[in-house]
Amino acid sequence: MSEIRFTNVKQLPSVHLxxxxxxxxxxxxGLEALHQVYDILGANTVFVNAxxxxxxxxxxxxxxxxxxxxxTAMASAPAGAQGIRDALDVLKERRGLPPGEDMxxxxxxxxxxxxxxxxxxxxGAIERGLDFLYLCYDNEGYGNxxxxxxxxxxxxxxxxxxxxxxxxxxxxxxxxxxWAAHRPPYVATVIGSEPLDLAxxxxxAKAIKGPRLIIALSPCPTGWDFDPQESVTIGKLAVNTxxxxxKEYVDGKVVHTKIPRRRVPVTSYLEAQGRFAHLxxxxxxxxxxxxxQAKVDAYWAGVI
Amino acid sequence: xxxxxITGNLAAAWGARLxxxxxxxxxxxxxxxxxxxxLAAWIDKGExxxxxxxxxxxxxxxxxxxxxAATGVRVFSATSSQGLLYALEMxxxxxxxRAPFVLVNVSRGLSAPITLEPDHNDILAxxxxxxxxxxxxxxxxxxxxxxxxxxxxxxxxxxxPVLVNLDGFYLSFTREPVAIPDPAVVREFLxxxxxxxxxxxxxxxxxxAVAVLSGGPYSYFRYEMHxxxxxxxxxxxxxxxxxxxxxxxxxxxxxxxRCEDAELLFVMMGSFATKAKAAVDSLRAxxxxxxxxxxxxxxxxxxxxxxxxxxxxxxxxxxxxNISLGSGGVLYTEVTAAIHGQPAMPLLTSFIGGLxxxxxxxxxxxxxxxxxxxxxxxxxxPPPRLLYTADELRETRKLQVLAKVERARLSGGEQP
Numbered sequence: 001m002s003e004i005r006f007t008n009v010k011q012l013p014s015v016h017l018x019x020x021x022x023x024x025x026x027x028x029x030g031l032e033a034l035h036q037v038y039d040i041l042g043a044n045t046v047f048v049n050a051x052x053x054x055x056x057x058x059x060x061x062x063x064x065x066x067x068x069x070x071x072t073a074m075a076s077a078p079a080g081a082q083g084i085r086d087a088l089d090v091l092k093e094r095r096g097l098p099p100g101e102d103m104x105x106x107x108x109x110x111x112x113x114x115x116x117x118x119x120x121x122x123x124g125a126i127e128r129g130l131d132f133l134y135l136c137y138d139n140e141g142y143g144n145x146x147x148x149x150x151x152x153x154x155x156x157x158x159x160x161x162x163x164x165x166x167x168x169x170x171x172x173x174x175x176x177x178x179w180a181a182h183r184p185p186y187v188a189t190v191i192g193s194e195p196l197d198l199a200x201x202x203x204x205a206k207a208i209k210g211p212r213l214i215i216a217l218s219p220c221p222t223g224w225d226f227d228p229q230e231s232v233t234i235g236k237l238a239v240n241t242x243x244x245x246x247k248e249y250v251d252g253k254v255v256h257t258k259i260p261r262r263r264v265p266v267t268s269y270l271e272a273q274g275r276f277a278h279l280x281x282x283x284x285x286x287x288x289x290x291x292x293q294a295k296v297d298a299y300w301a302g303v304i
Numbered sequence: 305x306x307x308x309x310i311t312g313n314l315a316a317a318w319g320a321r322l323x324x325x326x327x328x329x330x331x332x333x334x335x336x337x338x339x340x341x342x343l344a345a346w347i348d349k350g351e352x353x354x355x356x357x358x359x360x361x362x363x364x365x366x367x368x369x370x371x372x373a374a375t376g377v378r379v380f381s382a383t384s385s386q387g388l389l390y391a392l393e394m395x396x397x398x399x400x401x402r403a404p405f406v407l408v409n410v411s412r413g414l415s416a417p418i419t420l421e422p423d424h425n426d427i428l429a430x431x432x433x434x435x436x437x438x439x440x441x442x443x444x445x446x447x448x449x450x451x452x453x454x455x456x457x458x459x460x461x462x463x464x465p466v467l468v469n470l471d472g473f474y475l476s477f478t479r480e481p482v483a484i485p486d487p488a489v490v491r492e493f494l495x496x497x498x499x500x501x502x503x504x505x506x507x508x509x510x511x512x513a514v515a516v517l518s519g520g521p522y523s524y525f526r527y528e529m530h531x532x533x534x535x536x537x538x539x540x541x542x543x544x545x546x547x548x549x550x551x552x553x554x555x556x557x558x559x560x561x562r563c564e565d566a567e568l569l570f571v572m573m574g575s576f577a578t579k580a581k582a583a584v585d586s587l588r589a590x591x592x593x594x595x596x597x598x599x600x601x602x603x604x605x606x607x608x609x610x611x612x613x614x615x616x617x618x619x620x621x622x623x624x625x626n627i628s629l630g631s632g633g634v635l636y637t638e639v640t641a642a643i644h645g646q647p648a649m650p651l652l653t654s655f656i657g658g659l660x661x662x663x664x665x666x667x668x669x670x671x672x673x674x675x676x677x678x679x680x681x682x683x684x685x686p687p688p689r690l691l692y693t694a695d696e697l698r699e700t701r702k703l704q705v706l707a708k709v710e711r712a713r714l715s716g717g718e719q720p
Binding site (some may be wrong): 048058060067070071078081089090094120121127 | 327329355357361365371373374377379401512513514
């Protein structure tokens, strides 16, 4: 079974397929995840992109992808995937397209599209059983336009549109649950700072037919306000504090793939990012910090 | 060739079937739904090959249509009104992919107020999208135009998607005798789609629709689309000539009815132009030298045909079944721009009528002819006229009185 192909980080691909020198920010957690995902998926892919940071990966006449790419619009990348998948199937059935010319169809969007504008198109694609892989790089805000609050922004984060008070007053939309409620064959959360977990999940997803959906939490130096070199550290803290549970939905069940045995206090994660600085200075907002910790504790109390 | 009595919707579906489409992303909307229901039934029963998939919106439907065409299959889809506008972002987008396909629009007035009956504001909202546009007046024309649209869009010098328009109710649900051409003859007229280099294949990776970061390349690609659309003029004439030779039916870019010796012209598009045609016959019988110009091709706009047909005429009544709110008729501005600065052109008068399926009865055509003639004699155009009768106004006033009475009753019995 493909799951056991990667038991050790040394087995992970050491040469990256995705070209370097693209316009993503230094320390981009989304790019880190994309590198790893692409290495597992391989060049025999067509990426269908929605408006977001990664739209700028392919700027005429350059692309870092060795496979194909189609930019659609913010709301309808899954529908673009539908058109390509259906067309390739019809070409094989009717027009003699050799199977070797087929490709994995991969939707690539940020959280702005995945959690909001593109949710209807995603729901439709899952409901139709579309054979595709969806990769959402989730940096918890409209990053490409300067980190305004999105449906993925966590409670208490300062964004360009939630600058005062405790910051964003809403809650991060439970996209994993929303996707899983459609009962697709596979849903998973990943993060670039846990490459072995990520590789296993992408390897598993690659072998499955039907809708497979992946959310990669993507530490964002510019949007979250931290030094780019801290990107991996912050990603590890997101997992070890329990804020970003690594899990998968498969065969109707949710399985946590990495349960932090002793969870680090959420303050370690929050303190490291400028977007939460107002919760610590000029004085600690104990109420909000306790509220965030309590929600994480309550989540894990339901898991174990 | 087999003549049957079918609706405009069925004629559109027959066009798609005869074009041997591979793929139809679909979404229902009145008055278009019969088209996709027909195709779905044919595919389900194995009467035609291909795949039909119902998307969750027209925005998604046009995205899927463009993406499938960009993968190299022949694509057909259909929509109407609000659906076309819901997809508008993607109309502009997929046109830029240069992946041809055919989208049928069954015209219906736009909200608000929401309505079901036809006018052309929906299709004209897509005027600048990069889709070419063919406007039909009869059910036969719908079938033939779908076939022509594939030829036009897939022409190597064009490579743009094409909208074929028919009017809701007046064509969509009206049965007319339609000749269904022999599939073998259609195949000679319309060979299988050759996607050229625009298609996704594992062995030939390709990036499509990538970003550009400055006005230089952006303008280049936009100009390319414009010039490709302009190439559609010559391509259209060639295709129309070929269709006429094979099927014996002529669908020129601009239909000219009894125009040769005319002094006055009606200018109209769509099925309501058949009302203008009847008015021409009546007026001719009464001694008027009048004709009708009906553009079938709206994009690219056939200026040359307009100039040719209008040269030497005295006046023309341009009747728009649309309204650019705050300006007036769209066709009027198009025709004005086409003939401006040309020698011996007629004086144009502008009329708006037929909104939301409002009828244009013969007497209104006679009145418009009179106004156009008088204006030409005076050498000065009157302000644009909004067609509406005292009777219609009285009926609408009655509805308003009813509305007031009902409101008063609900808010405490007070009478107006």
